[in-house]
Amino acid sequence: MIFKPENSVIQQITLPNKDVELFIKREDKIHEFVSGNKYRKLKYNLLEAKTRGFKTLLTFGGAYSNHIAAVASAGLGFQFKTIGVIRGEELESEISNNHTLRFAKQNGMQFKFVSREVYRNKTSESFINELKNEFGDFYLIPEGGTNALAVRGCEEILVDINGRYDYVCCAVGTGGTISGLINCSKLRQQVLGFPALKGGFLQQDISNFVEQTNWELITDYHFRGYAKVNEGLIKFINQFKKEHGIPLDPVYTGKMMFGIFDLIQKNYFPEGSKILAIHTGGLQGIKGMNAKLVKRNLPIII
Numbered sequence: 001m002i003f004k005p006e007n008s009v010i011q012q013i014t015l016p017n018k019d020v021e022l023f024i025k026r027e028d029k030i031h032e033f034v035s036g037n038k039y040r041k042l043k044y045n046l047l048e049a050k051t052r053g054f055k056t057l058l059t060f061g062g063a064y065s066n067h068i069a070a071v072a073s074a075g076l077g078f079q080f081k082t083i084g085v086i087r088g089e090e091l092e093s094e095i096s097n098n099h100t101l102r103f104a105k106q107n108g109m110q111f112k113f114v115s116r117e118v119y120r121n122k123t124s125e126s127f128i129n130e131l132k133n134e135f136g137d138f139y140l141i142p143e144g145g146t147n148a149l150a151v152r153g154c155e156e157i158l159v160d161i162n163g164r165y166d167y168v169c170c171a172v173g174t175g176g177t178i179s180g181l182i183n184c185s186k187l188r189q190q191v192l193g194f195p196a197l198k199g200g201f202l203q204q205d206i207s208n209f210v211e212q213t214n215w216e217l218i219t220d221y222h223f224r225g226y227a228k229v230n231e232g233l234i235k236f237i238n239q240f241k242k243e244h245g246i247p248l249d250p251v252y253t254g255k256m257m258f259g260i261f262d263l264i265q266k267n268y269f270p271e272g273s274k275i276l277a278i279h280t281g282g283l284q285g286i287k288g289m290n291a292k293l294v295k296r297n298l299p300i301i302i
C-alpha cells in the first residue's frame with residue numbers, strides 16, 4: 001500500500017479583486033481511499049498496532065464515515081483484520097445500497113451494527129470489554145480516529161516553510177486534525193477550525209491536545225449539523241470545482257471553504273492576509289451524499 005504525502009502540494013485559489021490571498025493544501029491527493037487527514041491520523045496508530053503485535057483493528061463510525069472507509073482500506077493494505085462498529089441497526093440491510101459500507105465490506109471489514117443508544121457507549125470500558133469477548137483482542141481506534149498518536153500524525157501536515165501563511169484553516173469533526181495543526185503552527189499564525197457539526201464539546205476536546213492558544217472555532221458554517229446540506233452548499237461546491245478544478249466534499253471541506261469565502265466577503269481577514277486551507281479529503285462521501293440528494297430532489301454534486 002503506497003501513500004503519497006509528497007502529492008499534498010499547495011495551490012493558489014485565484015480570487016477576483018480581493019486583497020487577501022487564498023491557498024489550498026491538497027491532502028486529498030495522498031491516497032484515494034485513506035485520504036487527507038485520515039492518512040495522517042492512522043499513520044502512527046498502524047505502526048503502534050503492528051509493533052504491539054495486534055492482528056485486528058476495531059473502530060466506530062456512521063454510515064457515510066470517511067474514517068470507516070479509510071480503516072477498511074488501510075487494514076487490507078497492511079494485513080489487519082478490521083471490525084467496524086456502525087451506528088444504526090437499520091443499516092444492516094442497507095450495506096449494498098450504501099457506498100461507504102459496501103466499499104468497507106469489499107475491503108474485508110466485518111461490521112457490528114448497533115442502535116444509537118448502544119453506540120453512545122463507544123468509550124465505556126464495559127462496552128469495549130463486551131466487544132473483546134465477541135471479537136477477541138483488538139487495537140482500538142476511537143471514533144473519527146482521534147487519539148494522541150493521531151494528533152502526532154497531523155503535526156506533520158505543516159512544515160516550517162508553511163509559517164509564511166497568516167491563517168491556517170481546516171474542517172473539524174472530532175478535533176484531532178486541528179489539534180495537530182495547532183501544535184505545528186507558529187505562534188504568529190492563527191488556526192481557524194470550521195466545525196462540521198453542532199456541539200460545544202469540541203473546545204474542551206481540542207484543549208486536551210494542545211498548549212498554544214493561537215486558534216479559534218468558527219461555528220457559523222455547520223449547516224445545521226453533521227452531514228446536513230442545503231442547495232446553497234451544493235451549488236457552491238459545484239461552482240468551486242468548475243472554477244478551480246478542485247473537488248470538495250459536502251460534509252467537511254465544502255463547509256469550510258464556504259465559510260472561508262463568506263468570511264473573505266465580510267472582510268474578516270485583514271488586507272494582505274495569506275490564508276492556507278487544508279483539503280482534508282473525504283471525497284469518497286460524495287457518492288453516498290448524492291444518493292440522498294436524488295431522493296430529496298436536490299441538485300447533486302458534479
Ligand SMILES: *Cc1c(COP(=O)(O)O)cnc(C)c1O
Nearest residue numbers: 173174175176177252280281282
Ligand atoms: C474526518 C474528517 C475531518 C475531521 O477531522 P477531525 O480530526 O475528526 O476533526 C475533516 N475533513 C475530512 C474530509 C474528514 O474526513
